[in-house]
Amino acid sequence: MLVFEERRRPPVLGPVIEFHLTKALHTAAGPRTLDVALSLAPGELLALSGPSGAGKTTLLRMLAGLTRPDAGFLRVEGQLWYDHASRQWLPPQRRPLGFVFQDYALFPNMTVRENLNFAAEGQSGAKQTVGELLELLELTELAARRPAALSGGQQQRVALARALACRPRLLLLDEPLSALDLPTRQRLQQALGEVHRQFKLTTVLISHDPAEIARLADRVVELDLGQVRRVGPPVAPAAPATVRGRVLAVLPNGRLRMQLPGGTEVEVNGVAQLGEEIELSVVYQ
Numbered sequence: 001m002l003v004f005e006e007r008r009r010p011p012v013l014g015p016v017i018e019f020h021l022t023k024a025l026h027t028a029a030g031p032r033t034l035d036v037a038l039s040l041a042p043g044e045l046l047a048l049s050g051p052s053g054a055g056k057t058t059l060l061r062m063l064a065g066l067t068r069p070d071a072g073f074l075r076v077e078g079q080l081w082y083d084h085a086s087r088q089w090l091p092p093q094r095r096p097l098g099f100v101f102q103d104y105a106l107f108p109n110m111t112v113r114e115n116l117n118f119a120a121e122g123q124s125g126a127k128q129t130v131g132e133l134l135e136l137l138e139l140t141e142l143a144a145r146r147p148a149a150l151s152g153g154q155q156q157r158v159a160l161a162r163a164l165a166c167r168p169r170l171l172l173l174d175e176p177l178s179a180l181d182l183p184t185r186q187r188l189q190q191a192l193g194e195v196h197r198q199f200k201l202t203t204v205l206i207s208h209d210p211a212e213i214a215r216l217a218d219r220v221v222e223l224d225l226g227q228v229r230r231v232g233p234p235v236a237p238a239a240p241a242t243v244r245g246r247v248l249a250v251l252p253n254g255r256l257r258m259q260l261p262g263g264t265e266v267e268v269n270g271v272a273q274l275g276e277e278i279e280l281s282v283v284y285q
């Protein structure tokens, strides 16, 4: 198994976040408890991954204050945003964070620039921030359009820009790039890494894409049925290697039983004669 050796050292930037949050979940598999305790280093980009229904969105919503935990605490830079024991609760509108949902929920009657202006309102240097964000996320040309006249990828860039327009310290992203084609996704991953650093953020990103996680995240938390299964460095997707294998049998279903160097036997699709040596592309995990 290949593990990313080069660890990006988080700069001392975004806020330190510590939490232990629990919540009863009503899942398709019956009642479960979401129970996650973590601390994030300043400037860290943490990925949350795991199967559908694991509790990733619920955890993000609890950090944002959009879903009430049952118990536990959430401390951001020493300030309690939630504490069950002392009944503290910072309402979502007072939490300095940006949130990009799966369905990016833009204001349909406002242009791109107006969507950003609305979010930046009341900030010092709001106009300049909006201009910078339009530039950074390649939206300047689209600033006068309304969301309905934008592609999915463009809307996602606006959603990200809008989340940043209020100059948050904490950025919460729920699969922000999932609906995009690969080239757009890769360009936006780069932009995301850039805004994370430039805006001095601590970021939590839900993603199912190992390549995206390996590219962007300092650490990954794998959740399953509300529980943490693994916390650690992202595992880089293994690159395919070319090896020579020998055909041991041509099976009745047309597939080939092959022997690889080292003696491993695999079944593959292909056309070859018994005993023939052919090249195969394999991924070791």
Ligand SMILES: Nc1ncnc2c1ncn2[C@@H]1O[C@H](COP(=O)(O)OP(=O)(O)OP(=O)(O)O)[C@@H](O)[C@H]1O
Pocket (backbone or CB within 6 Å): 024, 025, 026, 027, 028, 050, 051, 052, 053, 054, 055, 056, 057, 058, 059, 067
């Ligand atoms: N407020 C809530 N109270 C109780 N159960 C909930 C609540 N919100 C969601 N659930 C249930 O908890 C489980 C986890 O949901 P959640 O949306 O957090 O999963 P997820 O890991 O984000 O999944 P996906 O990858 O499909 O988005 C689901 O079975 C859901 O029905």
